[in-house]
Amino acid sequence: MSTVFQKQSLNLPSDFYSRLFEELSRADLRAILAKARMRIVSRNEVLQHEDEPGSHFSMLVSGFADLSKAAPGGKRVFLRWISPGDVFGLAALQPQSHPFLTTVTAGSEASVMVWNRDAIQPLLDRFPKLRENVCSVANGYLSLLADLLMSRISETAQQRLARIIAESAQTIGRSAPNGIELDLTNEQLSEMADVSRFTSSRFVSEWQRRGILKKTRGKLIVQSPEQLQLLG
């Protein structure tokens, strides 16, 4: 639960990329970053909570996080992984106050750049390109939700599970000698794919028999991402 603020040291790695910063000059960027604060969070810390007023806009700098939403019935629905460079908290950009639509939770130790409502909004007027980029991100989220809805409607439990594993491998996987490693339990997989723990176990076992992946307690090693993609 250690939350550390650093006022200075907003220097990003030189290879850092974000859609948000596209086509912005070095000077403009400096002005934008000057209005942010850096926040260091630990695993499972909540970066924004749905239904609460959208008071801040954020960009993940390091680590990873998950974007999810509560469904009636106490269930959490996984939407996607947040990787470095991804932004969230679009609600804070609206002139009138809107609540966050989703919850973002750190999946590892992570650092996040945070702009307060009052800090980010003037920047949108000052840098039209920034506003463009933000709109482009919003469009991306629309597209994401539309795709999730379609997938939910037309995919089977097996396909959803395969896709979740493939996506997770791409975004939060560590490459290891024998494949891509993921620190996920069967239960976590099942929640993300919205499948029962047992269904998850059964399919994972089957894929293990086929040599597509390998599962040990709390860990998963994807050996053949290609074959997984075929199932999704």
Add this chain to the structure above:
Amino acid sequence: MSTVFQKQSLNLPSDFYSRLFEELSRADLRAILAKARMRIVSRNEVLQHEDEPGSHFSMLVSGFADLSKAAPGGKRVFLRWISPGDVFGLAALQPQSHPFLTTVTAGSEASVMVWNRDAIQPLLDRFPKLRENVCSVANGYLSLLADLLMSRISETAQQRLARIIAESAQTIGRSAPNGIELDLTNEQLSEMADVSRFTSSRFVSEWQRRGILKKTRGKLIVQSPEQLQLLG
């Protein structure tokens, strides 16, 4: 298939309301409307087609339409009804060209106000309030898709069907002496709720027995919207 363009006569009924026009002065509004053209379409005409380049931005003026999206497997997924004052085609607002995410089809004879990409984009810069309103609409669509996803995940076939009927009654229903009338077949209902034709028939029959609604060939009369809401 008669498509008529009228260059003049962009006079809207005095009681016409659209979220898009909120807090815009009469003069600004005139300037905005001046850049639009009015289009009259007949039932089943397609107003925008997903995956095609987002070349125009639209507002429904009269009649109604449906917003839908194709799912892999040839299925059409119903998203919501479009009523007078609703806008769509946000893809046309992006500086870089983006395809439409959804398809909009007229559900009756309808009139639509249409702005070309090149016409609407300068207006966003000229009238900041217009841009705000557009962002607010975009946020509404995000919220809509999120809700649809949640409902799809946690609702049963029965609940989806009940909700679809309740929503349709509110947006495209005619009030009649014995309830709210809808021109919908069981098959249409089942497609909208993404339920088999048979499941739809079974529940509708049951609700008819309970006196909640009345179904005749090609028509549906909702007698007790309140009881329907309870099921959703």
Add this chain to the structure above:
DNA sequence: CGGAATCTTGAGCGGCTTCAAAACCTGTGG
């Protein structure tokens, strides 16, 4: 009246979930 579309009802089935029970780690503390 005949034909086409719509609606109804029953029977069977498949995909997933739920439940029960057991096997299997892995870290902890004696």
Add this chain to the structure above:
DNA sequence: CCACAGGTTTTGAAGCCGCTCAAGATTCCG
């Protein structure tokens, strides 16, 4: 080094929701 406790994974059996298929009844219209 062993035993134990907690979380994790496996497997089978039963059940349920909603779909598919078949077949008939109803309504509408030319």
